[in-house]
Amino acid sequence: xxxxxxxxxxxxxxxxxxxxxxxxxxxxxxxxxxxxxxxxxxxxxxxxxxxxxxxxxxxxxxxxxxxxxxxxxxxxxxxxxxxxxxxxxxxxxxxxxxxxxxxxxxxxxxxxxxxxxxxxxxxxxxxxxxxxxxxxxxxxxxxxxxxxxxxxxxxxxxxxxxxxxxxxxxxxxxxxxxxxxxxxxxxxxxxxxxxxxxxxxxxxxxxxxxxxxxxxxxxxxxxxxxxxxxxxxxxxxxxxxxxxxxxxxxxxxxxxxxxxxxxxxxxxxxxxxxxxxxxxxxxxxxxxxxxxxxxxxxxxxxxxxxxxxxxxxxxxxxxxxxxxxxxxxxxxxxxxxxxxxxxxxxxxxxxxxxxxxxxxxxxxxxxxxxxxxxxxxxxxxxxxxxxxxxxxxxxxxxxxxxxxxxxxxxxxxxxxxxxxxxxxxxxxxxxxxxxxxxxxxxxxxxxxxxxxxxxxxxxxxxxxxxxxxxxxxxxxxxxxxxxxxxxxxxxxxxxxxxxxxxxxxxxxxxxxxxxxxxxxxxxxxxxxxxxxxxxxxxxxxxx
Numbered sequence: 013x014x015x016x017x018x019x020x021x022x023x024x025x026x027x028x029x030x031x032x033x034x035x036x037x038x039x040x041x042x043x044x045x046x047x048x049x050x051x052x053x054x055x056x057x058x059x060x061x062x063x064x065x066x067x068x069x070x071x072x073x074x075x076x077x078x079x080x081x082x083x084x085x086x087x088x089x090x091x092x093x094x095x096x097x098x099x100x101x102x103x104x105x106x107x108x109x110x111x112x113x114x115x116x117x118x119x120x121x122x123x124x125x126x127x128x129x130x131x132x133x134x135x136x137x138x139x140x141x142x143x144x145x146x147x148x149x150x151x152x153x154x155x156x157x158x159x160x161x162x163x164x165x166x167x168x169x170x171x172x173x174x175x176x177x178x179x180x181x182x183x184x185x186x187x188x189x190x191x192x193x194x195x196x197x198x199x200x201x202x203x204x205x206x207x208x209x210x211x212x213x214x215x216x217x218x219x220x221x222x223x224x225x226x227x228x229x230x231x232x233x234x235x236x237x238x239x240x241x242x243x244x245x246x247x248x249x250x251x252x253x254x255x256x257x258x259x260x261x262x263x264x265x266x267x268x269x270x271x272x273x274x275x276x277x278x279x280x281x282x283x284x285x286x287x288x289x290x291x292x293x294x295x296x297x298x299x300x301x302x303x304x305x306x307x308x309x310x311x312x313x314x315x316x317x318x319x320x321x322x323x324x325x326x327x328x329x330x331x332x333x334x335x336x337x338x339x340x341x342x343x344x345x346x347x348x349x350x351x352x353x354x355x356x357x358x359x360x361x362x363x364x365x366x367x368x369x370x371x372x373x374x375x376x377x378x379x380x381x382x383x384x385x386x387x388x389x390x391x392x393x394x395x396x397x398x399x400x401x402x403x404x405x406x407x408x409x410x411x412x413x414x415x416x417x418x419x420x421x422x423x424x425x426x427x428x429x430x431x432x433x434x435x436x437x438x439x440x441x442x443x444x445x446x447x448x449x450x451x452x453x454x455x456x457x458x459x460x461x462x463x464x465x466x467x468x469x470x471x472x473x474x475x476x477x478x479x480x481x482x483x484x485x486x487x488x489x490x491x492x493x494x495x496x497x498x499x500x501x502x503x504x505x506x507x508x509x510x511x512x513x514x515x516x517x518x519x520x521x522x523x524x525x526x527x528x529x530x531x532x533x534x535x536x537x538x539x540x541x542x543x544x545x546x547x548x549x550x551x552x553x554x555x
Contacts, residue, residue: 042530043505045286045340046154046293047333048522050098050176051322052091052302053489055349056080056498058310062319065231069326070319073344076504077546078512083446084348085518086458087468088397089489089496091302092128093458094347094519095179099153099295101523101539103457108150109179113139114463115393115400124393126463129175144174144190144199146183150460153182154523154532155293161532162290166283170196170276171297172268176347180295187279191268191299193259196275207278215271219262225251226266232316239312239356241481248312248356264307264484266321268300273329286338291530298322302350309353309487311360339506341529345519346499353487354476365474367481372424381416385409392417396477396490398465414466421469428472431455436468447494447516454492503546511548528554 063074084094086104088111096102096109104110113127123138130142137143152160155167169181174190181188187205189196195212198204228236228251239248254261262268276296279285285292301318308314326344333340351357357365378392385391387409391402399417401410414432421430431452442453449457455468471477473493478485489496501517503525520541527534528543543554 042291043286043339043341044288044291045280045333045338046291046526046530047340047342048099048180048293048295048526049326049342049344050095050171050180050295050297051344051346052173052176052297052299053305053310053348053350054301054346054499055310055495056082056500057349057495058301058315058319059500062316065320066323068323068328069330070323070344070502072327072330073342073502073504075510076342076502076508077510077544079501079503079517079544080512080514081447081516082345082499082501082521083497083516083518084346084499085442085446085449085454085497085520087451087454087470087492088458089348089491091173091347092175092179095176095297096149097519098345098347099155099180099182099523100149100151101154101520101534101541102151103520103540105457105460106151106540107179108148108460108463110458110460110463111396111398112175113395114398115395115465116463117393117400117402125395127175129178144178146178146181149179149182153180154526155295156182156184157527157534158291158293158530158532159184164288164290166285166288166292168276168279168283168285168292168294169297170272170279170294172263172272172299173297176297176299177295180297187283189275189279190297191263191272193263196271205279205282207275207282211271211275211278214274218267218271219259220256222256223252223254223265223267225253226317226321227251228313229317229320231320232313235311235316236313239309239353239359241353241355241486245481245483245486247308247314247353247486250308250312250314251317252314260484263300264303266300266318266325268303269298269322270325272296272298273325277329277332280333280336286336286340303484305350305489306487307484309356310350311352311356341503341505341526343504343522343526344500344502345522348489349494349496349498350489351474351476351487351491351495353481354474357474362474364472366426366476368426368471368475368477368479370479372426377417377420381413381420384416385413387413395465397469397471399467399469401466410466417467421467426472426475427469429470431468431470433461433464433466436464437461445516446497446518451492454497509547513544513548517544525554 092112093104096107125139127139131145134143158165167185168187169177171177177190236249252265354365374394393400439456525544
């Protein structure tokens, strides 16, 4: 069955020339448009599982260069760090984006949590009610480097999440738009182009209509099996029925990516991207796979229907790009992978899958450590995998408190390891194939001293850090393990010879590879990544 109702261009009518041009065979000169797509939580495992079932855009992309084992090499496999690697070419240790949020105990405001894409200096802001900003990204993106080399370059970024749009777009963009829960918006003071106005109008109309359940298709029938997560919470056989006006359900459905692709297409058409004097770039963050992964897990009908719909929407999107006659290159990857919900994993052959025990009481551990060290309450702050200690402590206090915390956490049966700041900073910068990196290598690639914690806790494989699942949050990601680190990397351009390279590569390799494709020279040591050869039959395509 074709996902016509969910395909990207069902939202918005665009004027495609009736005499659509055919995209020319890939010439020797650079493409005129780079299209970089991140599918949030699209793990290498999901790609491997479904790749033979795709018939649309994801099938076409497999006709180009396929790297099935791309790595988000660092430890904090979250949205913000992952997106920061894709178009900078740098690990979080250089981008400064160490997590979706971190702790700053010296922050002037009462809220000591800092969101990765906020400006916390804005009066009255909090980490949950913030002004979106690019200030925390410490390095330039490929688009910024392109614009510095030729100011005529247009840089556009569109995403379902603000942090995805900001981290891939960077500091100097022509257009940057994200979904705020009700509409697409940008930084305050920016004029809203017609493409955004039309898309917002179309999406608002769509939201106002109730949507029936998505019809089941043959490709997903074998994935539909109801799994009880807890009393009253059942996942695995959902089909995205939505009540009128339910914006949250819209976000947790294939409609969401369709809207993002619709806006991206409208901006490409209206701005005539790829038709100017130099190469342009648009980055696109498709976020629905992540919401669906969190809300339903990765192995039910919900994820299958999402990926089939995304495949169809990407196919329509690329067909629209073909019609412009622009010579374009597409790269598709992900910001991280994901782990299915523990209840289904155990049923499907992973007996070690479990939720974090409620007995792993972080508040109790902090209280006991402070009491034993004689340090004030509030000296220890847990934030995901990281633990922060108050900077006002003396050296002796920090040493004693660190020892107590390490001992208490290491005793937890679900903990694989815990590293201190001293251990992390003494470790060498990781090198070599990402699949061979040690655990501390992965943590090192994530460590930026001014923002990282004083201890880093690593849970054992398949331990989900959600003790009490609820609607919208039954599964997650963020670990150092390969199910969260491995993502596909697909490169496609008309006329490109297809190939598959099974060895491990990194998402930080995307930016230097694209720089080489368009003839942009990066200074030696400018990025962590390396150029990948996209023409195995030639001596090299890398500069």
